[in-house]
Amino acid sequence: MQSPLAGVRVVDLSELLPGPYATQLLGDLGATVIKVERPGGDNARAILPGLFAAVNRGKDSIVIDLKTEDGVRRLHGLVAEADVLVEGFRPGVARRLRVDYPTLAAINPRLIYVSLTGYGQAGAMADQPGHDLNYLAASGVLGLYPTPEPGRPYGIGLPVGDLAGSMFAVVSVLAALMQRQTSGQGQYLDVAITDALKHWMTPRLGMLLADGPGQLGQRPGYGLFTCADGGVLVLGAIEDHFWRRLVAVLGLEALAGPDLATYRQRQARHEAIRAQLEAAFRREPLAVWLARLQAHDVPANGVTAPEAMLDAPDDRVLGRSGGSLIARFPVAMPALPPDRRASPALGADDARYRPEPAGHKTSPAGLVAVEAGA
Structure with a gap:
């Protein structure tokens, strides 16, 4: 192929x-x-x-x-x-x-x-x-x-x-x-x-048309939170089932009631929810929260430093060759070319x-293609 x-x-x-x-x-x-x-x-x-x-x-x-x-x-x-x-x-x-x-x-x-x-x-x-x-x-x-x-x-x-x-x-x-x-x-x-x-921008503009400008950035359970050791936790608990698991791990019974059961209900109280989540996450270091949240299947991770991307072993996309960066096509397909030479x-x-010398038969492009090494 x-x-x-x-x-x-x-x-x-x-x-x-x-x-x-x-x-x-x-x-x-x-x-x-x-x-x-x-x-x-x-x-x-x-x-x-x-x-x-x-x-x-x-x-x-x-x-x-x-x-x-x-x-x-x-x-x-x-x-x-x-x-x-x-x-x-x-x-x-x-x-x-x-x-x-x-x-x-x-x-x-x-x-x-x-x-x-x-x-x-x-x-x-x-x-x-x-x-x-x-x-x-x-x-x-x-x-x-x-x-x-x-x-x-x-x-x-x-x-x-x-x-x-x-x-x-x-x-x-x-x-x-x-x-x-x-x-x-x-x-x-x-x-x-x-x-x-x-x-x-169409996803955001669609939200703007539906909810108005005041709600555009209001996504409860979604964002960055500072932990006790200064580590940054990245949280994506938008869906209702993730929300229930999140508040259970955090022990925030006040956020588990029927008045906050749906995303739209939580969105209306975004600022108050954000303040309670921030206070909760400051109680423990990042590693503790990651272990608990991931064990309960809550979307959470830390922030990877750009330089760490260069040293990740067996990465499917990024690699190094002779000191140069290799970025492979991120979707596996049959017969893609192998990692190519440097820039x-x-x-x-x-x-x-190069153009053909005078007197030579001209190709359609008016060029001579010289094989590598010729």
Whole structure:
């Protein structure tokens, strides 16, 4: 059995995180990913080298200056044999460089072209610069969290916006590949990170419409609690059966009555319940509470430090190889490629995708593919 995307060729013009993470996922599924870098390389190489290494594993790197005629010609040659192209330029830049969808679709009508940007190709904010935090703010996600104390950074740790955009790009590419099997045609995909975040906001917005803004963050039995030793307990006792087990373990008979039997009843008294749970958890250290709650099948755990993720033995997703991070595709499927090589050196694969010398018969892409080691 072949890997799911065996034979699919992806040209990646993107930098930093959203585009490269999306193309790495496609590579994890078996696609060949050609990372086209400008002279000097992806900005992440210098700014965030650890991030670059984490999201560019197994790709081929070539250097093309798209501000030159030769560079544009070379990119057009790559596109002639490509299945997917991913770019993250600001709106209008690809057109000025002559690597926009209409231009490239004329070369290869089967091409699936992805523009992955912060605010999309049209609208009042389309030309605005931004990063993950800006998109979280624009889509309402940051509004779900309390305002930070003065001087403290405002964020939620994980680049949720960038990753949401990446995932919708991948889902859209897979759907477009399926459509192409019957239509024979490629298509243009305008993926906006803020749109992806707005879609991820729908569960919270549904709650907002039903319950009003005052109830949006009111989830009794759910949250972080400080224990006697300063350890942080993470609790998820939302359902009624978990709630009954929780209050039994804590010995809080006052919270076990029929007036608090349902989630909606508890939600109306969220603040008072929270205060009693906080006081109870401060009586014992974290390890004691974890042992008791887990023994009674209550959803509870501690907080894992990020550095501990690097040292977990036999992890199904994360590993290390030669000092580099390996992130395996998190869903087991037949014939997925094995752990791939480290992220490429800048221009490491230029020779494999060089233009054919004058006088040689030209391939459809106008390129010569040189086997590794040749």
